[in-house]
């Protein structure tokens with residue numbers, strides 16, 4: 001039976017070309033600053049986004065948490081949408097690592113605006129936590145892969161500048177956003193103080209994320225990474241996978257988006273599906289008439305793995321290891337459940 005894993009774009013395995021790049025990586029002890037492949041990945045990623053410096057970390061959770069630590073002091077507050085990964089899926093790390101609180105906004109599919117943020121910035125008052133940071137997510141995971149355009153980001157960056165707030169981007173899927181919007185990665189550096197870029201989502205590297213910022217922030221971030229136990233030695237083998245992913249797996253993201261669009265269109269024709277969120281990138285969120293658990297069991301019986309995000313909501317994520325023939329198979333199975 002054909003199997004298709006639509007649970008997440010984290011499930012990809014390294015391609016033969018990527019493994020080749022990993023085997024042949026030049027490595028050294030990165031804690032001594034001697035791993036040239038790690039340095040190359042950090043510099044390459046920074047250059048792509050027009051930022052000064054980078055820090056290679058094991059996960060997007062770590063890059064986000066380090067950024068929050070760099071951009072806040074204990075007793076500060078950050079502003080984010082209520083669906084934000086940094087708040088919901090990083091284990092309460094904002095309070096634990098940074099001693100900061102979080103002000104949550106109710107955006108549209110996770111997208112917030114300068115108009116929504118401005119009234120939530122606390123005035124200088126001994127009663128109030130000091131607002132110091134805004135965190136955006138692009139694409140928004142919980143928003144079904146929804147995107148900010150640069151035109152959406154600019155007024156937020158301008159507000160942060162005026163109010164003296166830092167602006168961090170959780171860009172776990174930033175290349176998916178860029179693929180959809182057509183914005184240029186190099187323009188992002190002007191608007192964000194920090195950017196997290198995941199290599200292990202749609203880009204298909206086995207592990208790793210890069211935090212981007214200015215050189216002095218990255219110098220401090222390197223200390224924080226060490227404190228968290230993230231000083232990794234010959235990490236160049238993993239960085240090589242990241243470099244390969246940046247060189248070979250960005251262009252192809254449009255294939256994942258096309259696959260997700262097909263799934264979204266087919267789902268919206270089915271009577272057992274009550275609603276499909278608009279598909280912008282590689283995530284399809286849809287609501288089911290029956291419980292999600294029942295539908296997932298039927299899909300699993302046909303070799304299709306997916307996940308539920310609410311009692312009646314299922315998520316499909318397309319990626320590198322889902323090919324056109326597998327999408328055809330999924331469409332056939334979806335129709336057979338009518």
Ligand SMILES: *Cc1c(COP(=O)(O)O)cnc(C)c1O
Pocket residue numbers: 058059060061062064085086137139140141170172173198200201209
């Ligand atoms: C996956 C993800 C992260 C980072 O997750 P890790 O598993 O820690 O690499 C961060 N933000 C968003 C929106 C994500 O989807």
